Amino acid sequence: MKQIVAIIKPFKLDEVREALAELGISGMTVTEVKGFGRQKGHTELYRGAEYIVDFLPKVKVEAVVSDELCDSCVEAIQKAAYTGKIGDGKIFVSPLEQVIRIRTGETGDAAV
Secondary structure: OEEEEEEEOHHHHHHHHHHHHHOOOOOOEEEEEEEOOOOOOEEEEEOOEEEEEOOEEEEEEEEEEOHHHHHHHHHHHHHHHOOOOOOOEEEEEEEOOOOEOOOOOOEHHHHO
């Protein structure tokens, strides 16, 4: 099993969710986060005062998938989140040792 973590632009969330749903991925965790990479934030003007916005709003999508679905999930996220502009985000893939469903005690793929 693999854990896929994608940091994407907030307005791309619905497209990413739909792309994963088409692959049969029904469970995911979504968190509103802030951060920056190469963008390094930007400056804004508010009531005549200039200030720096260091951390930009992003969305973190986490999903656990079987090894067989991993590549297609990464590809689907990449296509759905793409705008071609700086700040599109990143995808991280990590191996997952064990998953346990608390309610039933199921483990492994059955728990996903």
